Amino acid sequence: MEWETIEVAREDHVAIVSFNRPEALNALSTQMAKDLINVLGYLEEKKDVWAAVLTGGKSRAFCVGADLKERKNMDTEQMKRQRALFVKAFKTVMNFPKPLIAAVHGYALGGGFEFALGCDFIIADETAVFGLPEVTLAIIPGGGGTQNLPRIIGKHRAKELIFTGRRISAPEAAAWGIVNRVVPEGELEKTYRELMKEITQNGPIALQQAKRAINFGVEVELDTGMAFEAECYNVCLTTEDRNEGLRAFNEKRKPVYKGC
Numbered sequence: 001m002e003w004e005t006i007e008v009a010r011e012d013h014v015a016i017v018s019f020n021r022p023e024a025l026n027a028l029s030t031q032m033a034k035d036l037i038n039v040l041g042y043l044e045e046k047k048d049v050w051a052a053v054l055t056g057g058k059s060r061a062f063c064v065g066a067d068l069k070e071r072k073n074m075d076t077e078q079m080k081r082q083r084a085l086f087v088k089a090f091k092t093v094m095n096f097p098k099p100l101i102a103a104v105h106g107y108a109l110g111g112g113f114e115f116a117l118g119c120d121f122i123i124a125d126e127t128a129v130f131g132l133p134e135v136t137l138a139i140i141p142g143g144g145g146t147q148n149l150p151r152i153i154g155k156h157r158a159k160e161l162i163f164t165g166r167r168i169s170a171p172e173a174a175a176w177g178i179v180n181r182v183v184p185e186g187e188l189e190k191t192y193r194e195l196m197k198e199i200t201q202n203g204p205i206a207l208q209q210a211k212r213a214i215n216f217g218v219e220v221e222l223d224t225g226m227a228f229e230a231e232c233y234n235v236c237l238t239t240e241d242r243n244e245g246l247r248a249f250n251e252k253r254k255p256v257y258k259g260c
């Protein structure tokens with residue numbers, strides 16, 4: 001499959017999804033939103049894809065947010081249509097059922113930062129810069145930033161970043177819990193390949209059920225969350241992979257999971 005603004009590479013059970021508009025610092029155009037929705041829908045259906053990583057590809061930016069050049073020439077109707085498409089793209093990232101990790105090099109601003117926040121977690125190299133500058137443009141984050149950021153770093157820190165529109169460095173983002181780890185420049189690709197290999201040696205159905213249980217559970221009170229966790233656990237109980245896991249342990253070998 002080919003997409004105009006996004007590259008997809010495969011490595012075993014991992015899909016490497018890279019924004020591919022380096023000439024515009026991966027600014028989010030209408031076409032890139034369409035491509036991202038199609039790519040993630042395609043990967044959701046691919047049974048042999050167990051996890052994915054979202055990167056800025058060859059650009060010196062992960063994604064610098066909405067394409068302000070494209071937007072400048074839009075009328076109200078076109079803006080409304082683009083907004084609906086953008087919201088669909090952000091929700092497609094947030095609702096992707098398999099582990100989806102953001103690997104950030106360079107700028108992750110506005111919608112670019114919101115794509116990363118919609119992933120399961122973020123790793124970055126030391127060049128990464130994060131920010132939600134929307135209020136400097138007299139708008140607000142419209143890709144889930146006002147919802148995901150406070151859930152990750154708390155209301156007060158989220159309000160400081162959103163009210164100021166200030167950019168923060170990778171080490172600051174790590175100190176605030178936005179980023180799980182920061183690696184030296186040039187080591188991001190090696191790091192995410194190792195991380196994805198570590199994740200995809202595990203049961204793919206269990207990965208999806210763990211994601212479901214966590215995403216649902218953090219939004220509800222404990223008893224409801226525990227009941228939902230039990231539902232997710234039961235999905236794993238009836239898999240052949242679960243039997244393989246037990247067999248492998250008792251035969252003192254690494255399990256070979258098949259996603260069934």
Ligand SMILES: C/C=C/C(=O)SCCNC(=O)CCNC(=O)[C@H](O)C(C)(C)COP(=O)(O)OP(=O)(O)OC[C@H]1O[C@@H](n2cnc3c(N)ncnc32)[C@H](O)[C@@H]1OP(=O)(O)O
Pocket residue numbers: 023024025027064065066067068069070086107109110111112133134137141142143
């Ligand atoms: C739902 C989502 C909403 C949103 O995301 S709102 C938009 C939020 N994003 C922004 O406000 C970022 C705007 N861009 C900048 O602040 C700066 O740029 C950077 C800090 C990202 C980079 O600055 P520097 O390193 O000095 O490079 P440069 O000359 O400003 O940009 C290089 C080329 O990239 C284009 N570009 C940068 N950001 C965008 C963008 N968001 N939309 C469209 N193009 C962009 C520029 O125009 C220029 O291109 P040319 O060399 O042809 O002039």
